[in-house]
Each structure stands twice: as structure tokens, then as C-alpha cells.
Amino acid sequence: MAITDRQTATLALAHALSAAERGLPVIPLSAGKLPALPSPHRNEDRPVTCRGTCGLPGHGVHDATTDPAAIRALFAAAPWATGYGIACGRPPHHLIGIDLDIDTTGRNDSAVSLQQLALHHLFTIPPTVTVLTPSGGRHIWLTGPPGVCVPNSASRLAPGIDIRGAGGYLVGPGSVTTRGTYRLAPGTADLPPAPCPRALLRLLTPPARPHHPSPRTDQGRGLVRFVLAAREGQRNTRLFWAACRAYEHGFGDALADALTHAAVRTGLTEREARATIASAARLTTG
Structure with a gap:
């Protein structure tokens, strides 16, 4: 080196x-x-x-x-x-990153889009840590409240605006990349990450799915019974089919443990069962 x-x-x-x-x-x-x-x-x-x-x-x-x-x-x-x-999304700060990209012409239209969103939804971005990217974009650091999960997204909020939330990460200032160095914007080095405005937080968090406990519970039990009925030679196939149906109907993660236990009872190892369920998740939610 x-x-x-x-x-x-x-x-x-x-x-x-x-x-x-x-x-x-x-x-x-x-x-x-x-x-x-x-x-x-x-x-x-x-x-x-x-x-x-x-x-x-x-x-x-x-x-x-x-x-x-x-x-x-x-x-x-x-x-x-x-x-x-x-x-991002980890305590104590529960960091949320607003990634403003620039377009192919070098203009930062994403910053204009954020301003328009702010005007329309009546919020302002408070003074906060801001990191300048080598490409000319910027990362705005905000904090979220505990218990609120902000997902990652790309251009969902507006074209050129990516969100770094739970399970994501931001490149830290001082990092050197193939395109250059990430630097703190002037005047923001001594600022703490500011709380995310409530109106913006509502835009960043998807609405809760409607809760239908009875049909979902019955269907989940049916899928578990379907896996338990597998004979040798059918175990992976039945588990994969059941996991796909569970993820398609929005409760795959909630049923994953029950499906795993059922598959283990039929003779699969836990590792085999979880790998099959993960494959079903990627196929149906990717």
C-alpha cells in the first residue's frame, strides 16, 4: 500500500x-x-x-x-x-439522509423540487449538518423520532431526491472516493442534525397497511399446515410456494418463523428453510 x-x-x-x-x-x-x-x-x-x-x-x-x-x-x-x-435510522439520532442529486446537465433541480415540496406542504428545512458530494449534490442530515421507521427510497419523494433511512447509510464527510472527497458544507460543521419537520416526516413514512386480522391469521395457518403436510421430495417446493403466497399478501415476514418451524418438523434444517424463505421474499418483493 x-x-x-x-x-x-x-x-x-x-x-x-x-x-x-x-x-x-x-x-x-x-x-x-x-x-x-x-x-x-x-x-x-x-x-x-x-x-x-x-x-x-x-x-x-x-x-x-x-x-x-x-x-x-x-x-x-x-x-x-x-x-x-x-x-441511518439507528439510536440515538435515528438519522435520516436527504440526498439531493444533480441531473445530467449539472443542474441541482432536486434542490428546487425540495423547495417546492416545502412550500406545498408548509415546512422548512432547519439549519443542520449538510455534506457536499463530489458530484455537486448534497446530503442533508435530519433526525427522526424513536419508533418511526423511515424507509430508503430513490426518487419517490421527487425526481433526484433519494432518502436514506433504516437499513441505509450515508457517506461520511472526509471520505475519499473515486469521484472525490465528501466535505461538510461551510457553516454546518458545528451544527447537530436537526429534527425532521413533521410535515416532511409524513411524506417520508408510508401509510400503514390496513389490518385484517382474521383472514390473514386463517390464511397463515393454512400455509403452515400446507408445509407440515409435505412429504420427502416436496418439502422445499411446498415451503417456497407457501412463503411466496405469504409475501404476496403482505405478511411474509410475520409468518417466516412459523413457516421455518413447520419446515424443520418435516425434516429440513433451519438454515435450508430460512434460505428458501429468503428466496421467496426476493422473488415476490424485489
Whole structure:
């Protein structure tokens, strides 16, 4: 590794530790803005839904931590890291990132779209941490209330406006990427992330799905019985079919454990069962 690269990696670690001191969970990133550590499950035959419970690093944003020793260990395992990511939606800040991209002509029309949304829905973006991206865009940092899950989205709010919420991450200021360095906007370095305006928060959170307990419960029980009735040679097929139906009707995650237990009773291992259910989830919700 060249001296310049070592200096870049050292600075990335320093920036990450500084962010962690402010309660922001971090992970090392490569110059391509992706998590620097590869998945420990990448060579396994079946899809794995592990989110770090195996105890090994390499689970992307699920590795994010504020513990200095753990952060140093992550960066030591990825000496090629040139930046760091900050996990969104995690306590204590429950960070929400408003990512304003620029269009192909170099204009920042997404900023205009955000202003129009603010005027229409009667909110203002308060002074807050703002990060300038190498492409000319900007990341606006806001905080959400505990118990409110803001999902990630791309151009759902308006063209060119991406949202980083639960399960997502923001590239931290000071990170070096193939396109340049992420920097704090002048005048925002000493600001804390500001609370997200309520009107904007309502736009960012999808409406709750209608609750129909009786039909859903009956159908879920029927799918579990369908899996339990599987004979050898049918177990994976029946489990996959049942999981697909559950996800298509919006209660796949809620039924996943029951389907797993049923499949284990028919002779599948828990790992096989969860891999099959994960495949059904990707097929029906991807």
C-alpha cells in the first residue's frame, strides 16, 4: 500500500472515530462507496439472511457500531478502506439522509423540487449538518423520532431526491472516493442534525397497511399446515410456494418463523428453510 493510501486510510479511521464519539454508528467504505468488507457468506451455496448474528464482520450496515475498539478492528480488517459510512435510522439520532442529486446537465433541480415540496406542504428545512458530494449534490442530515421507521427510497419523494433511512447509510464527510472527497458544507460543521419537520416526516413514512386480522391469521395457518403436510421430495417446493403466497399478501415476514418451524418438523434444517424463505421474499418483493 502506498504512503498516500495509508494516509487516506488513517484519516478515514480518524473521521469514523470522531463520528462515533457523536453517537453515529459507522462502517468502513471502499473508494466505490460500498462496504469495504466482503460478506463471510459469499461462497456459500444457498442464500443467507444473516445480519451479523454469526459474529463475523462483513454484513454491511449491520456491522455499524460506535464502539472505538470494534471500529478499529473493522478498519484493520479492511486496510483498503478510504471512507466510512454512517448508519441511518439507528439510536440515538435515528438519522435520516436527504440526498439531493444533480441531473445530467449539472443542474441541482432536486434542490428546487425540495423547495417546492416545502412550500406545498408548509415546512422548512432547519439549519443542520449538510455534506457536499463530489458530484455537486448534497446530503442533508435530519433526525427522526424513536419508533418511526423511515424507509430508503430513490426518487419517490421527487425526481433526484433519494432518502436514506433504516437499513441505509450515508457517506461520511472526509471520505475519499473515486469521484472525490465528501466535505461538510461551510457553516454546518458545528451544527447537530436537526429534527425532521413533521410535515416532511409524513411524506417520508408510508401509510400503514390496513389490518385484517382474521383472514390473514386463517390464511397463515393454512400455509403452515400446507408445509407440515409435505412429504420427502416436496418439502422445499411446498415451503417456497407457501412463503411466496405469504409475501404476496403482505405478511411474509410475520409468518417466516412459523413457516421455518413447520419446515424443520418435516425434516429440513433451519438454515435450508430460512434460505428458501429468503428466496421467496426476493422473488415476490424485489
